Amino acid sequence: MNGNYASTLNINLDSLFNEHIKTLTSKKAIARGDNAIRLDKGELPYPPSLKVVQAIAETAHQINRYPNVLGGSLRAALAEYTGAKPEQIVIGNGSDDLIELILKIFLKPGDEVLLPRPTFFVYGFATRVVNGIPIKVDRKKDFSLDLDAIVHRVTPKTKVIFLANPNNPTANLEPRKNLIEILEKLDCIVVIDECYYEFCRETVADLVDIYPNLIVLRSLSKSFGLAGIRVGYAITNPKIADYLYRIAQLFPVNKVAIAASRAALKDREYIQDNIKQIQQSKQQLITALEELGLVVYPSATNFFFIGTKPLGITSGELVQSLQEKNVLVADFGGKQGLEPYYFRTAIGTPEENQLFLEALSSKL
Structure with missing residues (x-):
């Protein structure tokens, strides 16, 4: 910083920060x-495939140009991989990005988010970032969901519930029937995070056409070995997908990430x-x-x-x-x-x- 200038303003910087931040x-x-x-x-622990490395190298000379909007061709590739329709896919800068986007479109200050704990810490963190209230519901001793406790904690202010399945950090898998029971009983947004889907092969993504309040999150970080690239995606109904993209950045993932992800999806x-x-x-x-x-x-x-x-x-x-x-x-x-x-x-x-x-x- 240049020391030749001195501000004459008396600014109380702390007064400018949002209180909840x-x-x-x-x-x-x-x-x-x-x-x-x-x-x-x-x-x-294993590096990406050579096809991914090659795709990154081939894309490197194009990074003077912006990527295609909304993830470009990666959206269609993920639709083909998941069996969903392209308009049901939302791509983000990792699942963390999508978690915050979901909360931004559904929460007003003071609204509540149900978090069966222990669970992925980003759910609670992102809730606080958007000035929502995390409502913690303890899991059972074996870390399975306490369905009665969840239903009991629902109020008119409950807008979202996050369910990691398998759960992070406890690694356990909740039976599909229990997730369906929650979808049947709760009229808020139900986010089921399937970040580790490829390791367990259990999913409820096929239910997004049945339950309009369901959002399924996935990631290319874990099983695809692309944690450093930061690509996550959601599978949901087209209306929610449209609103998520309305507030997302025009370029949610970079050009190198798109190329790497497409190559990884091909090298199954x-x-x-x-x-x-x-x-x-x-x-x-x-x-x-x-x-x-x-x-x-x-x-x-x-x-x-x-x-x-x-x-x-x-x-x-x-x-x-x-x-x-x-x-x-x-x-x-x-x-x-x-x-x-x-x-x-x-x-x-x-x-x-x-x-x-x-x-x-x-x-x-």
């Missing part, structure tokens, strides 16, 4: 070293091979973790939710110990109504899994 926590950049065993974000054999490797490692990890005395909850995803209470050690202690060995997992102890004994870890490559188990064993 002041309550949000500051973000901090957390360094994750290149050599770290990164199991904390639920990422796919590579995707299935990666998922198969994850599934093969899964049972081996469960056995090894249980032999260490940890509680491993049922998982329909590429990650585990793990309890440390039987060992008399908090998850915070364990996570810190792993971090000192350059192994990163996510601590959920004491968060979202949980006791201080839970952490989440993704399934890595066989080599990463072995290093993770060795780091755990040295602490336990």
Whole structure:
């Protein structure tokens, strides 16, 4: 900044910020070293296919031009992949982008959003960003949905409910019949987040023609290995899709992301091979973790939710110990109504899994 100028204005900057934004926590950049065993974000441990890399390279010389509006040809490619109609697809800069867009079109300040907890933290964060009120409903002890509690918490101000299925961070899958029961009983917007669909192959996307208040979220971050590209999409009825696009940026995803996503959708054999490797490692990890005395909850995803209470050690202690060995997992102890004994870890490559188990064993 040039120090030759001094403002004569007396501005109270704090008075200009929206009050509800002041309550949000500051973000901090957390360094994750290149050599770290990164199991904390639920990422796919394998790189994208060579076809994706080639598509990115071929597109690089075109980035002086804007991408096509509304995701261009990617919308049709996702419709073909999902069996939906193109007009039912909405593309966003990751699912996080779509979560906020949904809340912007349905919430007024003071409206309520139901959040069965524990669940994906972005739902609550985005609700607060748009000045809505997160209403937390505890799940049952096995982390399944408490349907009676959900229905009981509905008020005239309830506008949206978010249901991650499989749930993040607990990895469990809610039966389809329970989701249909919620759709039958609630007249608010029901968002079912199927970010990990490819790992469980369970979906309610076929119901968007039956329930006009249903929005299904999907992602190319996890099973497609494109977390760094940031592409998510929604499947819903054309009217909701139209309104989401009305308030979205004209270019919701960049040109490189469109090319990479289209290439990934075409190379499904590579995707299935990666998922198969994850599934093969899964049972081996469960056995090894249980032999260490940890509680491993049922998982329909590429990650585990793990309890440390039987060992008399908090998850915070364990996570810190792993971090000192350059192994990163996510601590959920004491968060979202949980006791201080839970952490989440993704399934890595066989080599990463072995290093993770060795780091755990040295602490336990």
